[in-house]
Amino acid sequence: MKEVTSSYHANEIEESVRQFWLKDSIFEKTRELHIGDPDFFFVDGPPYTTGNIHLGTAWNKIIKDSILRYTRMTGRNVIARAGYDMHGLPIEVRVEQQLGFVSKKDIERFGIGRFIEQCRTFAADNMEVMSRQFEALGIWLDFADPYQTMKPEYIEAAWWTLSRADEEGMLERGHRVVNWCPRCATAIADSEVDYADVTDPSIYVKFPIIGRDHEYLVIWTTTPWTLPANVAVAVHPDILYARVEAVKDGKKEILWIAEDLVESVLRKGRYQDYRLLEKAVGSHLTGFTYSSPIEDTVTLQRDIAHRVVTADFVTLENTGMVHIAPGHGWDDYLLGCREQLPIICPVDATGRFTSEAGTLDGMFIKEADPVVLEDLGHHLLAVESVSHRYGHCWRCKTPIIFRATEQWFLKASDMRDRMLEEVGKVTWYPEWAGSARFYDWIKEARDWCISRQRYWGIPIPIWECRSCGKHRVFGTFSELEEASGRSLPDPHRPFVDEIPVPCQCGGEMRRVEDIFDVWFDSAVASWATLRFPGEKEAFERLWPADFITEGQDQTRGWFYSQLGASTIAFGCSPYRSVLMHGFALDAEGRKMSKSLGNVVTPDEVVTTQGVDVLRLYVLSSSAPWDDLKFNWEGVKTVNRAINIFWNVYRFPLPYMILDHYEPCTFSDGRWDDTAIQSRLGTMAAEDRWILSRINSCALLVSRAVEERQLHRATRTLIQFILEDLSRWYVQLVRPRIWLEGESDAKTAAYETIYYVLRRLCGLLSPFIPHITEMMFRNIRTQSDPPSVHMTDWWGGDENLVDGVLERFMDIVRSFDEASANARQAGKRKLRWPVPEAVVVTDNEEVIAAIGSLSSICEDRANARTVRVVRGAYDRIGWKAEPVMKALGPVFGKKAPVVRDLIRSHDAAALKSQLDNGEMVTLPGADGVYQIQPGFVTFIEELPPDLYQAPMSGGTVYVDVALTADLEAEGYSREVIRRIQEMRRQRDLNVEDYIMAAVVIDDDRVCSLLQGRWREAIREEIRAGIFMISPGSALSPQSSFELEKDWEIEGVPVVIGISKFTDQPGKK
RNA sequence: GGGCCCGUAGCAUAGCCCGGUGGUGCGCCCGGCUGAUAACCGGGAGGUCAUGUGUUCGAAUCACAUCGGGCCCA
Structure with a gap:
């Protein structure tokens, strides 16, 4: 045991603890310690390897680390590799920026192999940076051997999973409308679409009905560039449509518009007048055919047989008629399939029109908008602009388009019921994250487009025959190597593209060029991290994961992708329990973003306040599942709390050292934590009390952590340190610590403090691992484990909780506050003793508490005596105050007489009579007046030098008279x-x-x-x-x-x- | 447009499930303590419990609607 003189310097402590962990391989030793314990398989949600970690990532890892440290201490063999998500478009985009590329052509020219290498380096470098940052936060995941989605063993797990999907009939190639990023020239998943407000044209267009002169269907759209792909107009079968003759500038034309919308549409088109000709429900309009208003310029449109179809998704908005382009919209596509409409898409991968689009050939879609408007000529009924939410590519922020293309899909929609069933078996924290949020999301599950037309990713292991069109999915590298007779140096592009496989038909199979959606990578993490399918043993022993935890955004992300992939591959959920945590927001509750300039980095907090402060702050300031509003004041408050913890810890050290205090030990030299129990009988009340308190706290903390209520666990501990230990116990015990020479009272205090500090170190170690380690190292015995993280979790002992004593002490603390209050009122400083403090009460528990803890009361109040008075305290006088509001109505003019009678009567006697429910009559000069309880209020009158203050269950009177x-x-x-x-x-x-x-x-x-x-x-x-x-x-x-x-x-x-x-x- | 979560003093939060006098911390003001001391403690002021409607003897709490924030979806 060494004395510590300095005040709490977080950075110093944390650095020295880090050194110790490193030098003595404490993390490794801790893991070895639990190697024979029951397994606890945790899967780290892999952060994406771009740049520095932010507050949200730090919070995420701190939650994980706290729970895992706790879990280890409870005697579990925790398997927890760190993981990184290293493929995908975001990295490609960053590398493209570094190289000054603007399109895929640049990449092809540069060479796919070289480009891949750049991406690989970028990801690997970032991973190292992030690992160091996480380790600096005291995160104990396996950073020496993280799972990396770009490693062959990981890639093989993805291949294997796809081959399972193929075996199950869940893999499908389809011509579908997908979200498409024209800049990245690839399909992107629903989950990669970001929605943001944009301003687009809002146009009303007249489609000329064939066979009727000057008669039109009126549609509305915000994407003029999709009109070249129009094949139909959809109406709702039940909506009533009106045929009107509208007049504008003397010219008449006939328009079809939903009846309720006629007025608003005509106003937009600046028609001066109109006349209703007839009405018909949508289902009666399906006979109409029409021609395209832009067929003069868009050649493709001349060959289309446009017609009216019905659809339930049409609503009574705009014109009530919807322009249908099955090549550019999901609903349109489904409708097109049902109605057997032609599915056309005259837009190429880069968002430019093809030659089918006639004069638009080569034009970028958004640039085509004004051209289309021009081409529409008089068919353009009105043009406005509208601000609305529109999808953007999540990485390059380019507005997405919908394109009908050939892609590979996992038939997630077929698995909905199976997935919903599995969701119900998972334990969710909080409960609604699973039962409401995730459940609703799965209910809407659509087929998952897993193919991307890019480079940096896991190549899709599908080989297709050039001759017969047959395809084959390879689940392992060796399978491929065997079939091709070639070895695979690197499973990435372009190497894997160059391996032909002979087909049964005699032709040659080549790999389809696509790579996987990056979400598929992390989807297989729970088995890939166990090196499955390469190794089977760990998988069979550990899988599925006991626990995962990620942010609420991962509902659609990792929670879902993992469930989908696992349901295909294994038919069940890959995790048993999930904690969904919130988002880190700024103090105003807004998202932290570079553009808002409100970003707080973990590093800022760590350098100014320390890692443990950051950890305890994020853990205690909000429930894990609520969003965290970052607030510097809150951080500083936590710092102060830890500082008090430090002070409480260092306060007894000099005395213990002076007295050569040694904690009781077992025969093997470890601290004997049971010794104190046998001495309880002879210990002071405050000692027994604080021992009871730390035990009740431990019980609460254990339960809270089990329920993943980390905020409750940490708040309980902070509260204990501040309220019970620092503000109360240390104050009470100080005089005993200062006693000269040997004394049982002092030894008991040492034993108690030692016990409490040891317990606290253990209870707090999962949350603030550095300071607790430092303290533990200083107070442990020679034979104790070298690290607090190698000790067993202690969850409190109900037998050591003395509920009565805790309640009594609460009463005493209330007495303490009240007596201090009364002193302040009497302007008598605490240094000056008072002859007596009197508690007036009829509450039996208060009487018992003050009685049994009287010496504490006397010390705290600095009173020669503290005594209890039941009922009335004879030193209190009463003044009777008549209530004129009550007297007036009853006594009328006589009220002032009654008032004076009351005032001149003995107030104390009057009060006791009224209190006892006696009939009170006051004799006046002209009669007798009956006094009711409501007629008078009593005001306490205290003699000089007596002051009072209320306490719970009574009142404290302090006599401040001097002798x-x-x-x-x-x-x-x-x-x-x-x-x-x-x-x-x-x-x-x-x-x-x-x-x-x-x-x-x-x-x-x-x-x-x-x-x-x-x-x-x-x-x-x-x-x-x-x-x-x-x-x-x-x-x-x-x-x-x-x-x-x-x-x-x-x-x-x-x-x-x-x-x-x-x-x-x-x- | 839809799903889920959140809204309580200048700030941060507890209480809400299961209705019964709204607690706590920071900050502010006043005081105390003085061998934990650049520490610590006490007191005070400060609240339309986002808004509205309903249920109820009684609503921060339950229901519905609206507004604001967040995550997700269309």
Whole structure:
């Protein structure tokens, strides 16, 4: 045990603990310790390897680390590799930026092999940076051997999973409408689409009906560029449509519009007048055919047989008629399939029109918007602009389009029921994350487009015959190598593209060029991290995962992708329990973003406040599943709490060392945590109380962590340190710690403090692993484990909880506050003793509490006695105040008479009569008046020097009257305090002796302090020689090392002290 | 447009499931303590419990609607 003098310096402590962990391989040793324990398989949700970690990622890892540290301590063999998501478009985009590329052509020109290499380096470098950052947060995941989605063993797991999908008939190639990023020239998944507000044209277009002159269907759209792909107009079968003759500038034309929308549409088209010709429900309009208004320029449109179809998704908005382009919209596509409409898509992968689009050939879609408007000519009924939400590519922010293309799909929609069933078997924290949020998301599950037309990703292991079109899915590298007779140096592109496989038909199979959607990578993490299918043993032993935890955004992301992939491959959920956590927001509750400039990095917090502070802050400030509003004040408050913890810990150390205190040990030298139980009978009440409290807290903390309520666990512990330990127990125990020589009382205090600190270190170690490690290392016995993280979790012992004592102490604390309050009212400082404090109550529990803990009460109140008075306290007087509002209505004009009668009556007697429910009558000059309870209120009248304050279950009265004896003690304490202050200024040690002289410029006060008070002072200040004399200055002969002028209660006092070195041994 | 979550003092939060006097911390103001001391403790002021409607003897709590924030979807 070493003394620690400095105040809490987080960075120093944390650095030295990190060094210790590293040098002594503590993480490895901790894992080895639990190798024989029951397994606990955790899968780290892999962060994406771009750049630095942010507050949200830090929070995520801190939650994981806290739960895993706890889990290890409870005797589980925790398997927890860190993981990284290293493929995908985001990295490609960053590398493209570095290389100054703008399109896929640049990449092809540069060479796919070289490009892949750049991406690989980028991902690997970032991974290293992030691992170091996570380790600096004290995160104990396996960073030495993280799973990496770009490693062959991982890629093989993805291949294997796809081959399982193929075997199950869940893999399908389909011509579908997909989200398409024209810049990245690839399909992107629903989950990769970001929605943001944009302004687009909002146009109303007239489609000329074939066979009817000047008669039109009116549609509305915000994407003029999709009109070249129009094949139909959809109407709702039940909506009523109107045929109107509209007049504009003298010209008449006939328009079809949903009846309820006629007025608004015509207003937009600036028609001056109209006339209703007929009405018909949508289902009667299906006979209409129409021609395209832009067929002159868009050649493709001339060959289309446009017609009206019905669809339920049409709503009574805009015109009530919907332009259908099955090549550019999901609903349109489904409708097109049902109605056997032609599915056309005259837009290429880069978002440019093909030659089919006639004069638009080569034009980018958005640039085509104004051209199309022009081409529409008089068919354009109205044009406005509209601000609405539109999908964008999640990485390059380009507005997405819908394109009908050939892609590979997993038939997730076929698995909905199976997945929903599995969701119900998973334990969710909070419960609604699974039962409401995730459940709703799965219900809407659509087929999952897993193919991307890019480079940096896991190549889709499908080989297709050029001759017969047959395809084959390879589940392992060896399978491929065997079939091809070639070895595979790297399963990435372009190497894998170059491997042909002979087909049964005699032709040659080549790999389809696509790579996997990056979400498929992480989807297989739970078995890929176990190196399955390459290795089977770990998988069979561990899978599925016992626990995962990620942010709420992963509902559609990782929670879903994993469930989907696992349901295909294994028919069940890959995780048993999930904690869904919130998002890290700024203090205003907005998302942290670079553009808002409100980003707080974990590093900022760590360098100014420390890792443990950051950890405890994010864990305690909100429930894991709520969003975290970052707030510097909150961080500082946590820092202060940890500082108090540090102070509480270092306070007893010098005394324990001075007394050579050694904790009780078992025969093997480990700390004997049971020894204290046998001594409980002889221990002071406050010792038994704090022991009970730490046990109740431990029970609460264990339960909270089990329920993943990390905020409750940490708040309970912070509260304990601040309220119970620092503000109460340490205050009570201090005098005992200062006792000279050996005493049982002091030893009991040491035992108690030691017990509490050891317990606290253990309970807090999952959350603030550095400071607790430092403390533990200092107070452990030689034979204890070297690290607090190698100790077993202690969850409290119900048998050591004394509920009655805890309640009694609560009452005493309430008494303490009240007596301090009453003193303040009486302007009597705590240093000055009072003759008595009286608790007036009828509450039996209060009476018992004050009675059994009276010495604590006396100490705290600095009262010579503390006593309880039941019922009425005879020193309290009462003043009766008539209630005129009540008297007026009853006594009318006589009310003032009654008022005076009440005032002149004995108030105390009146009160007791009314309290006892007696009939009270007051005789007046002209009669007798009956007084009811509501007619009078009673005001307490206290004699001089008596002050009161309410406590729970009673009232405390403090008599602040002074006697010579009390005054002497008060002055003594004033003098002691000042001399102690001077000792500190001289930097004297606690055990040093001094010589001192006090000169008091008041003969009466001076004489009060002679005799036994002088002796008491001398002892308290450890003085070998001590004098008190009247006067106004120290004698000129004496020369003290430190002299100081003071004023005590208006009396000038001069004090001089020197270190007493003549007889060093003297006590 | 839809699903889920959140809204309580200047700030951050507890209480909400299961209705019965709204607690706590920070900050602010006043005081105390003085061998944990650049520490610590006490007191005070500060609240339309987002808004509205309903259910109820009684609503921060339950229901419905609206507004604001977040995540996700269309």
